[in-house]
Amino acid sequence: MSNIEWKKVDFREFTNRFGIDFILNNAPKILYPKKDKEHEDFSFLIAFFFLGGGLLTYISLSLYLMEIYFSLTVFIIVIFATLAAETFLILNYVKSKVFIIPLECWIEIYQYLDFYCFTYYVIFSGKCHPNKAKSIIFKLFQDELLKDTIDITQIEFYLKIKQNNTKEHEKIGFFFECGKGMPFIKEDINHNLWKFFPYETFNNDNYISVANWAHQYELKNDLESDIDKMHEYSPWIIKKWDYTAIKPLTDEFKGKINWNLRFIDSDPKLKPWEEELNNQSYNHKKPYWERDIIDDAIKNVIGKEYRVEKVKDLKIDLFKLKSYFRDLRF
Numbered sequence: 474m475s476n477i478e479w480k481k482v483d484f485r486e487f488t489n490r491f492g493i494d495f496i497l498n499n500a501p502k503i504l505y506p507k508k509d510k511e512h513e514d515f516s517f518l519i520a521f522f523f524l525g526g527g528l529l530t531y532i533s534l535s536l537y538l539m540e541i542y543f544s545l546t547v548f549i550i551v552i553f554a555t556l557a558a559e560t561f562l563i564l565n566y567v568k569s570k571v572f573i574i575p576l577e578c579w580i581e582i583y584q585y586l587d588f589y590c591f592t593y594y595v596i597f598s599g600k601c602h603p604n605k606a607k608s609i610i611f612k613l614f615q616d617e618l619l620k621d622t623i624d625i626t627q628i629e630f631y632l633k634i635k636q637n638n639t640k641e642h643e644k645i646g647f648f649f650e651c652g653k654g655m656p657f658i659k660e661d662i663n664h665n666l667w668k669f670f671p672y673e674t675f676n677n678d679n680y681i682s683v684a685n686w687a688h689q690y691e692l693k694n695d696l697e698s699d700i701d702k703m704h705e706y707s708p709w710i711i712k713k714w715d716y717t718a719i720k721p722l723t724d725e726f727k728g729k730i731n732w733n734l735r736f737i738d739s740d741p742k743l744k745p746w747e748e749e750l751n752n753q754s755y756n757h758k759k760p761y762w763e764r765d766i767i768d769d770a771i772k773n774v775i776g777k778e779y780r781v782e783k784v785k786d787l788k789i790d791l792f793k794l795k796s797y798f799r800d801l802r803f
Contacts, residue, residue: 478585478744479583479585479590479740479741480522480583480584480585481581481582481583481717482582482583482584482589483582483593484580485721487582487668488716491634493716495591495632495634495642496580496582496591496719497714497715497716497719497742499591499630499632499644500578500580500713500714500719501593501595501630501680501681501684502680502681502710502711502712502713502714503575503595503680503681503683503711503712504680504681504682504693504696504709504710505574505575505682505709505710505712506657506683506706506707506708506709507572507685507706507707507708507709507710508572508704508705508706508707509572509573509574509601509657509683509686510570510571510572510573510601511570511571511572511573511599511601511608511695512601512605512608513527524555524558524559525559526527526549527555528552528556528559530556531551531555532552535548537621544567552563553679571599572598572599573597573598573600573601573624574596574597574598574622574712575595575596575597575598575712576596576598576688577596577597577714577719577720578593578594578595578714578718578719578720579593579596579625579719579720579721579722580592580593580594580719580720580721580722581594581721581722581739582750582797583740583741584712585746586634586746587633587634587635588631588632588633588745588746589631589632589633590629590630590631590741590743590745591628591629591630591631591632592627592628592629592630592739592741593628593629593630593686594625594626594627594693594722595626595628595688596623596624596625596687597623597624597626598621598622598623598624598625599622599623599624600624600686600688601661601686602767603658603659603660603686604660604781604782605783606781606782606783606784606786606787607781608768609784609787609791610767610770610781610787610794611763611766611767612772613625613791613794613795614766614767614796614798615800616795616798617795617798617801617802618731618734618798618801618802619730619731619735620730620731621730621732624688624703625735625737626649626650626688626690627649627650627737628647628648628649628681628690629647629648629649629741629742629743630646630647630648630678631645631646631647631648631741631743631745632644632645633645633745642673643723645671645672645675645684645745645750646670646671647669647670647672647674647675647681648667648668648669648670648742648755649667649668649681649689649690650664650666650667650689650690651666651667651668651684651690651691652666652685652687652689652690652691653668653684653691653692654691654695654699655684655685655689656685656702657684657685657686657702657705657706658685658686659680659685662685662687663692663758664689664760664761665755665756665757665760667687667742667755669743669750669751669752669753670692671750674692675692677769678693679692679693679694680692680693680710680711681693681788682695682696684696686774691762696709736757736758736759738757738758742755743755743763770797773797774790774793774794774797775787775790
């Protein structure tokens, strides 16, 4: 869809003219799951239990054979060394248990005549691909080229403000990538499924909710009908934004975070001055860029016919993958 009608508006210019309330009051409240987290490294936990079992066996045998042979010095050294190793293992396991949360909200403002589009970018601390091996590959790409692991999502809000009377305004609705009814950890995601929701849809605390691991969205009312997802990932937490968490997104900052490598279309995607907003659609120019990056890395480093499903499938190719992404950077 052509967006030549829209013009980007400076954040400070807008707030000086209209105030901050338009932006704060319409910022999307996000319902997100507490159990959205990175893959845990269970190898530390398994080693913890094996080592703990070994220690208990050693203590039992030492006490049982005490009359035959017992060295208090060796006994104490073994216990303290094992406890130190156990502490190291459990701390590393806990460290690998990283929960994914919404951190802050960036905003861009666009205008066409009396129509405005507030593009809210809800920023998550990360994103975890259901396939652990592919998740590792993508994080290598992020480390080498993006220099961060945040996940940037888009929610557009449309409204109409009379230029000669700022008190007269019309809230039109939200437009975002919709994952309604999709299982939370389903690997295949339809990134071209964007949907418009009239403002009235969000009455009675019908929040915008995280729909899946890829941080698509759905409505709270739809989420509640998906009982399995609702209970498996509970508790669900409401994230609200105040003026300290909403930050204007500038072109300068986009350059610093390698915006061009994230394939995000910043331009407003709807024409709210036309009728039948529900029938308007949006097709991303490169909706599966993350999947393509992972697949290209597997093809070029590991082999086109090789199927990567588990971490062990990567074998010793992690260093080659890291080098592959480093070469892409240059």
